[in-house]
Structures are given as C-alpha cells and as structure tokens.
Amino acid sequence: MYIEIDSKKYWVEQEGRGEPLVLLHGFTGLTKTWSPFIQQWSKNFHVISIDLPGHGKTKAYEPFSIETVCDDIYKIMNRLDLDNIHLLGYSMGGRTALSFACLYPQCVESLILESSSPGLKTVDEQENRRKWDEKLAIKLENEGLFSFVSYWTNIPLFETQKHLPKQIQNQLKQERLSHNAKGLAASLRYMGTGSQPSWWNQLEKLTFKVLLITGELDEKFTALNREMVNLLPNGEHQLIKDAGHAIHVEEPQIFGKIVSDFILHK
Numbered sequence: 001m002y003i004e005i006d007s008k009k010y011w012v013e014q015e016g017r018g019e020p021l022v023l024l025h026g027f028t029g030l031t032k033t034w035s036p037f038i039q040q041w042s043k044n045f046h047v048i049s050i051d052l053p054g055h056g057k058t059k060a061y062e063p064f065s066i067e068t069v070c071d072d073i074y075k076i077m078n079r080l081d082l083d084n085i086h087l088l089g090y091s092m093g094g095r096t097a098l099s100f101a102c103l104y105p106q107c108v109e110s111l112i113l114e115s116s117s118p119g120l121k122t123v124d125e126q127e128n129r130r131k132w133d134e135k136l137a138i139k140l141e142n143e144g145l146f147s148f149v150s151y152w153t154n155i156p157l158f159e160t161q162k163h164l165p166k167q168i169q170n171q172l173k174q175e176r177l178s179h180n181a182k183g184l185a186a187s188l189r190y191m192g193t194g195s196q197p198s199w200w201n202q203l204e205k206l207t208f209k210v211l212l213i214t215g216e217l218d219e220k221f222t223a224l225n226r227e228m229v230n231l232l233p234n235g236e237h238q239l240i241k242d243a244g245h246a247i248h249v250e251e252p253q254i255f256g257k258i259v260s261d262f263i264l265h266k
C-alpha cells in the first residue's frame with residue numbers, strides 16, 4: 001500500500017498480527033529484502049516493511065535527509081496506529097533505525113541493527129565521506145545503473161557474497177537493478193553515511209533493548225559495533241561466525257531465529 005506523507009508516497013507492506021516489527025532495508029535494497037523472513041516473523045508479529053526514499057516503489061525525490069525520513073516514519077506509525085515498535089534495520093536501514101531511535105526514543109520497544117553504525121564521529125570524516133558518496137552519485141548518473149551495480153557488487157565489503165550460490169547472487173543483483181539511478185543517487189547524497197548526524201554521543205541514552213548483529217568476516221562493522229555495545233546501557237552484540245556484511249543473505253536461518261528470539265525474549 002502507498003502512504004502519502006506531504007508530497008511523498010511511501011510504499012509500505014504489512015503482514016501478521018501482534019507487536020509491531022518495522023523493517024528498514026539497506027542501500028540498493030527494498031521491502032523484498034525481507035521476503036525470506038515474513039512467513040516466520042508474521043506468525044508472532046505485525047510486520048511492517050517500508051521502501052526508503054530513492055528505493056523500490058517509494059516516490060520521494062525532492063531533497064530529504066535521514067532526519068526528515070525519520071519524521072516520515074513517525075507519521076507512518078501514526079497513520080498505522082502503531083505504538084512502541086520493534087525496529088530492525090540493515091546497514092543504511094540500520095543507520096535510519098538508529099536515527100529514529102535517537103529522535104523518537106519514546107516510540108521504540110527494541111532496536112535491532114544489522115551491520116550498521118551511528119554515523120561518523122568527526123566533521124572531517126563526514127566531509128570526506130560526503131565527497132565519496134557524491135562521487136558515487138555522479139558515477140551512477142553518468143554511467144547508469146547497470147555499471148554502478150557491477151561496481152557495487154564487487155566492493156570489498158561484499159567479497160564474502162561471492163561464495164554464495166549463483167542463484168542467490170543473481171537475485172541480489174536483480175534487486176539492486178530494480179531501482180533507478182536517480183533514486184539511488186538521491187539516497188547517497190541525502191542519506192549517505194557522511195550526510196547524517198553522528199549519534200555516538202546519544203547511544204548511552206538509549207535505555208531500551210538493543211541487539212547489534214555483525215558478521216565475524218566484516219571486520220570494519222564488527223569493530224564499530226564492539227565499540228557501540230560498550231556505550232549502550234541495554235545492548236548486546238551477536239557475532240555471526242563465517243558471515244560477512246549481509247548476514248540476512250549469508251545466514252538467513254540463523255538471522256531469522258536471532259531476530260525472533262530477541263523480540264520474544266527467548
């Protein structure tokens with residue numbers, strides 16, 4: 001279904017009954033990212049998946065920011081009459097979920113972050129990252145989606161995905177190719193890692209349960225999350241053996257159970 005927020009149209013999918021579990025995909029992902037888990041999770045939860053701006057069926061091309069997207073998610077929650085949500089985000093979706101949790105902590109029952117971060121600590125790091133994301137956005141606009149997806153699929157962060165069955169790799173590639181260059185470029189410019197606030201100093205204020213999940217082969221985000229968990233009053237970090245950045249793709253059985261058990265307090 002579409003939910004109109006001001007001039008934007010957010011694509012939102014819902015399944016199941018119970019406590020609300022809101023799912024936010026990563027860069028180049030979409031609601032379909034979560035398809036393998038919906039049947040399992042919707043047995044116990046009211047699962048809500050949202051296409052973030054620049055992705056999937058959501059139509060929101062004017063300038064936005066991670067803060068304005070969080071404001072929109074808050075409005076979507078109100079439209080759906082949702083109270084305290086369990087919020088799960090992967091990578092960019094995790095940065096968005098953590099941003100929402102810092103801006104609207106009263107709305108969050110629990111937070112699950114897969115391979116994500118609170119942003120960059122210094123202004124220099126943010127500026128340098130904005131330049132990197134801008135170069136990527138220009139690459140997208142100049143070379144087109146197919147060329148960008150070929151590049152993106154081959155960045156070192158996703159090296160572990162090369163060991164996945166070809167069918168899974170192709171499915172991922174088709175998901176990335178289902179977008180358009182303009183939307184992904186907007187996402188890089190307006191919701192890139194360098195464009196968001198740093199939430200590092202807010203982590204200690206988050207009193208609800210927070211589960212951090214990283215793959216042991218994803219050294220960068222595992223190191224970041226080891227630092228994050230020490231700042232969270234009610235946090236835990238699960239390290240997934242032999243997995244890289246996209247644990248939900250590489251170890252779906254383990255990932256699906258970890259999320260269910262965490263929310264059900266098992």
Ligand SMILES: C=C(O[C@H]1C=C[C@H](C(=O)CCC(=O)O)[C@@H](C(=O)O)[C@@H]1O)C(=O)O
Binds near residue numbers: 026093155191192
């Ligand atoms: C390459 C880096 O940053 C990117 C890595 C992951 C994020 C993401 O959402 C990727 C999802 C996917 O393609 O599976 C992305 C983001 O957070 O926006 C980052 O740009 C890095 O080394 O930080």
